[in-house]
Amino acid sequence: xxxxxxxxxxxxxxxxxxxxxxxxxxxxxxxxxxxxxxxxxxxxxxxxxxxxxxxxxxxxxxxxxxxxxxxxxxxxxxxxxxxxxxxxxxxxxxxxxxxxxxxxxxxxxxxxxxxxxxxxxxxxxxxxxxxxxxxxxxxxxxxxxxxxxxxxxxxxxxxxxxxxxxxxxxxxxxxxxxxxxxxxxxxxxxxxxxxxxxxxxxxxxxxxxxxxxxxxxxxxxxxxxxxxxxxxxxxxxxxxxxxxxxxxxxxxxxxxxxxxxxxxxxxxxxxxxxxxxxxxxxxxxxxxxxxxxxxxxxxxx
Amino acid sequence: xxxxxxxxxxxxxxxxxxxxxxxxxxxxxxxxxxxxxxxxxxxxxxxxxxxxxxxxxxxxxxxxxxxxxxxxxxxxxxxxxxxxxxxxxxxxxxxxxxxxxxxxxxxxxxxxxxxxxxxxxxxxxxxxxxxxxxxxxxxxxxxxxxxxxxxxxxxxxxxxxxxxxxxxxxxxxxxxxxxxxxxxxxxxxxxxxxxxxxxxxxxxxxxxxxxxxxxxxxxxxxxxxxxxxxxxxxxxxxxxxxxxxxxxxxxxxxxxxxxxxxxxxxxxxxxxxxxxxxxxxxxxxxxxxxxxxxxxxxxxx
Numbered sequence: 237x238x239x240x241x242x243x244x245x246x247x248x249x250x251x252x253x254x255x256x257x258x259x260x261x262x263x264x265x266x267x268x269x270x271x272x273x274x275x276x277x278x279x280x281x282x283x284x285x286x287x288x289x290x291x292x293x294x295x296x297x298x299x300x301x302x303x304x305x306x307x308x309x310x311x312x313x314x315x316x317x318x319x320x321x322x323x324x325x326x327x328x329x330x331x332x333x334x335x336x337x338x339x340x341x342x343x344x345x346x347x348x349x350x351x352x353x354x355x356x357x358x359x360x361x362x363x364x365x366x367x368x369x370x371x372x373x374x375x376x377x378x379x380x381x382x383x384x385x386x387x388x389x390x391x392x393x394x395x396x397x398x399x400x401x402x403x404x405x406x407x408x409x410x411x412x413x414x415x416x417x418x419x420x421x422x423x424x425x426x427x428x429x430x431x432x433x434x435x436x437x438x439x440x441x442x443x444x445x446x447x448x449x450x451x452x453x454x455x456x457x458x459x460x461x462x463x464x465x466x467x468x469x470x471x472x473x474x475x476x477x478x479x480x481x482x483x484x485x486x487x488x489x490x491x492x493x494x495x496x497x498x499x500x501x502x503x504x505x506x507x508x509x510x511x512x513x514x515x516x517x518x519x520x521x522x523x524x525x526x527x528x529x530x531x532x533x534x535x536x537x
Numbered sequence: 538x539x540x541x542x543x544x545x546x547x548x549x550x551x552x553x554x555x556x557x558x559x560x561x562x563x564x565x566x567x568x569x570x571x572x573x574x575x576x577x578x579x580x581x582x583x584x585x586x587x588x589x590x591x592x593x594x595x596x597x598x599x600x601x602x603x604x605x606x607x608x609x610x611x612x613x614x615x616x617x618x619x620x621x622x623x624x625x626x627x628x629x630x631x632x633x634x635x636x637x638x639x640x641x642x643x644x645x646x647x648x649x650x651x652x653x654x655x656x657x658x659x660x661x662x663x664x665x666x667x668x669x670x671x672x673x674x675x676x677x678x679x680x681x682x683x684x685x686x687x688x689x690x691x692x693x694x695x696x697x698x699x700x701x702x703x704x705x706x707x708x709x710x711x712x713x714x715x716x717x718x719x720x721x722x723x724x725x726x727x728x729x730x731x732x733x734x735x736x737x738x739x740x741x742x743x744x745x746x747x748x749x750x751x752x753x754x755x756x757x758x759x760x761x762x763x764x765x766x767x768x769x770x771x772x773x774x775x776x777x778x779x780x781x782x783x784x785x786x787x788x789x790x791x792x793x794x795x796x797x798x799x800x801x802x803x804x805x806x807x808x809x810x811x812x813x814x815x816x817x818x819x820x821x822x823x824x825x826x827x828x829x830x831x832x833x834x835x836x837x838x
Contacts, residue, residue, distance in 0.1 A: 248616055250579050256609075274609040275576045278551050298641040304609045308557075308575040311601050315549055329641040336637055340599040340630040342678050377643050 238263050238386060238438050240270075240463070241533040242502065243279040247467050247481075248301045250274070251506035255530060256301035259463070260285055261384050261440060262533070263366050269293045269309075270382060270442050276305035277312050283531050287313055288320070292361065294368070295326030296444035297379035303330070307337050314345040321348045325360055325370070327378050328353040354380050371455040373446035376480045381443040383456065389434035397430045438536045441496075445503065447477060448486035453493035461536045462496040463528065465503035470517050484514050488521035497537075502528030539564050539687060539739050541571075541764070542834040543803065544580040548768050548782075549602045551575070552807035556831060557602035560764070561586055562685050562741060563834070564667050570594040570610075571683060571743050577606035578613050584832050588614055589621070593662065595669070596627030597745035598680035604631070608638050615646040622649045626661055626671070628679050629654040655681050672756040674747035677781045682744040684757065690735035698731045739837050742797075746804065748778060749787035754794035762837045763797040764829065766804035771818050785815050789822035798838075803829030 239262050244255035256273025260280075267289045269276070280287055287309070295303045303326070313322065324330075331351045338345070352360065354370050360382075361368040369383040390412035398411075407417050417425040441456040442463045456462050467481035476483050482490075484501065491499040499522050501514060508514070511527055518525040526534060540563050545556035557574025561581075568590045570577075581588055588610070596604045604627070614623065625631075632652045639646070653661065655671050661683075662669040670684040691713035699712075708718050718726040742757040743764045757763050765788035769777045777784050783791075785802065792800040800823050802815060809815070812828055819826040827835060 249613055250582070255579075274606065275579060278556075278576060281551070298638075300609055300612050300638070300642060304605070305575065308601055308605045312550055327641070329637070333634070333637050333641060336630070336634050337599075337601070340628070340634060340678075341601060377641075 238440070238536040239533045240440060240442075240461070240500070240536070241283065241285065242528045242530050243276055243283065243285075244271075244273045245502040245504060245528045245530055246301075247465075247503045247505050248299070249506040252509050254504065254506075255279055256304070257503060258305065259442065259528075260290070261442075263384065263386060265289075266291075266366060268368070268384065271296055271302040271444075272304075272306040272309055273301045274304040274308075277309045279530070280309075287316065288318065290322075291320060292323045292368070293325070294360075294370075294380075294382045294442075295324070295330060296373075296381065296442070297375055297377055298327050298329060298333075299375075299377065299445070302445070306330075307334065310334070310345065310349060311338075311341070311343060314343065314347065318345075318347045321350060323350045323352060323361075325352045325354050325382075327380070328355065371452075373444050373452065374449050374480065375445045375447065379444050379446065381441060381446070381452075381455070383439060383441045383459065385439040386437045388437045391427070391431040392434050394430050394432060401425060401430070440536050443490075445480070446482060447480045448482050448490070450490075450493070452490050456490075456494045456496065458495055460497045461500060461534065462491055462494065462498075463500045463502065464490055466501040466514055466518065467503050467505050469508070469513055484517035485521055488518040488525060491522040491525070498524040498526065500526050500528050500534055539741070539837040540834045541741060541743075541762070541801070541837065542584065542586065543829045543831050544577055544584065544586075545572075545574045546803040546805060546829045546831055547602075548766075548804045548806050549600070550807040553810050555805065555807075556580055557605070558804060559606065560743065560829075561591070562743075564685065564687060566590075567592075567667060569669070569685065572597055572603040572745075573605075573607040573610055574602045575605040575609075578610045580831070581610075588617065589619065591623075592621060593624045593669070594626070595661075595671075595681075595683045595743075596625070596631060597674075597682065597743070598676055598678055599628050599630060599634075600676075600678065600746070603746070607631075608635065611635070611646065611650060612639075612642070612644060615644065615648065619646075619648045622651060624651045624653060624662075626653045626655050626683075628681070629656065672753075674745050674753060675750050675781065676746045676748065680745050680747065682742060682747070682753075682756070684740060684742045684760065686740040687738045689738045692728070692732040693735050695731050695733060702726060702731070741837050744791075746781070747783060748781045749783050749791070751791075751794070753791050757791075757795045757797060759796055761798045762801060762835065763792055763795065763799075764801045764803065765791055767802040767815055767819065768804050768806050770809070770814055785818035786822055789819040789826060792823040792826070799825040799827065801827050801829050801835055 246254035547555035768782035
């Protein structure tokens with residue numbers, strides 16, 4: 237399973253029981269928390285997501301609606317007796333803020349909190365099954381997007397086709413990697429005659445808070461699912477730009493340019509109670525658009 | 538109207554839709570926020586309490602469940618265009634924490650935030666209609682209780698009794714203050730013959746997080762309403778002491794010793810889902826006890 241669960245879909249001011257930004261990305265047994273607005277620990281309980289499964293947290297930027305729930309979450313993890321290491325990624329000043337908070341409370345966490353300051357674009361986590369990269373977006377302050385990729389899946393062996401060849405374990409590994417086999421007699425077994433392609437590797441890009449940024453399309457090109465903020469409807473394009481935010485139409489244009497499979501929009505201004513118009517405006521430009529709704533898990537396919 | 542509205546009644550870990558500590562004390566047109574756990578700004582919206590009416594915030598101590606909602610609240614007040622000065626009282630390290638957070642967000646509040654570090658017991662606010670004092674309690678870290686008093690009410694003039702004396706405005710003021718009037722001919726008009734006492738001044742003491750502390754009774758003597766934490770039922774007295782918290786029985790003993798009119802108990806451990814036993818245990822010792830329930834306003838009479 238690869239998917240993203242929305243815990244908060246509102247912009248700065250909480251309203252209409254919509255919460256500030258937080259998402260959980262699930263990739264098989266792994267769970268990643270992306271941003272952590274105020275109330276995230278309560279939202280995790282509400283949607284029955286186990287805090288203990290989260291070993292990586294990614295913070296996009298240091299506006300409060302994206303991380304004011306973090307001190308509560310990391311101290312609650314401690315109170316619940318967590319011992320597993322926790323990896324936290326975000327802008328450098330976050331370290332000092334958390335240090336001051338923990339020191340004032342005279343709190344020593346019972347687990348190791350590794351803080352990884354994000355300072356340049358590139359790979360942050362590179363594991364066997366997945367990778368996480370970061371890319372810079374343009375907001376009023378330093379702000380980072382995150383790109384989650386499952387690793388390229390090995391090709392599937394066609395058992396029937398392979399039987400006559402008496403292959404060993406090394407041969408099978410080479411075939412799964414897409415390579416041909418050359419026998420001692422010089423004969424070549426072409427990969428595509430005995431394997432079939434597995435499903436393509438999927439990816440999810442979270443582009444955080446950003447002004448309309450054409451270059452973003454290069455950074456998230458061809459991803460399976462792009463989350464792009466739409467703080468405002470298209471009529472408020474000027475206001476969006478003045479506040480380093482984007483509109484429905486702009487998010488849909490980025491999705492089109494980047495050739496993504498589908499688009500998820502969120503970070504709605506508390507100006508708007510109903511959200512239908514967001515979906516309507518974005519879908520007119522990019523039909524495969526969905527609204528980020530709290531508690532809903534969007535599968536990445 | 539003098540009363541306290543509960544926004545959060547749970548201890549460190551939010552549970553069963555109970556939130557971390559926060560209360561609003563209302564005294565006629567004044568509203569004071571006492572502690573500000575994570576989610577307080579959402580709780581204020583939920584219970585329709587206008588943020589704009591709050592001009593004083595009092596923080597007892599720097600454990601997260603008592604102030605992690607503060608950065609969100611003060612930045613939201615700014616986003617909503619607040620211009621009125623805000624007075625914040627709490628332990629000294631709070632200033633640096635807030636400074637770091639505002640600096641990282643590149644936020645300049647549109648209103649003046651006056652931080653008043655609490656460093657010794659005594660008077661914090663002394664206005665015409667009310668006063669707020671602070672007193673030290675004993676917790677794992679520096680912790681302060683707050684005592685809200687309405688000012689002594691002037692005596693009421695008995696209009697019928699006073700008519701024959703042809704008094705001027707100064708005479709009326711002296712009578713309201715409880716003084717006698719001496720006429721030019723040396724004749725004395727005794728105060729009690731023409732006035733009656735108004736209702737006695739009421740008071741509310743919030744004793745924050747504290748271990749059982751006999752000396753607390755002196756600090757909150759005779760208050761109209763005492764809020765005392767009861768993190769645990771009486772069976773867990775040892776655990777309470779080890780964690781610098783109190784039990785139902787201990788809160789009720791303090792209320793008895795202090796001769797308060799009534800007792801409000803809260804800060805319930807997330808160990809407990811049902812709260813009936815808290816009320817039962819405390820009431821057996823101090824009958825005029827109430828449970829602090831979120832969204833309920835307890836009138837101080």
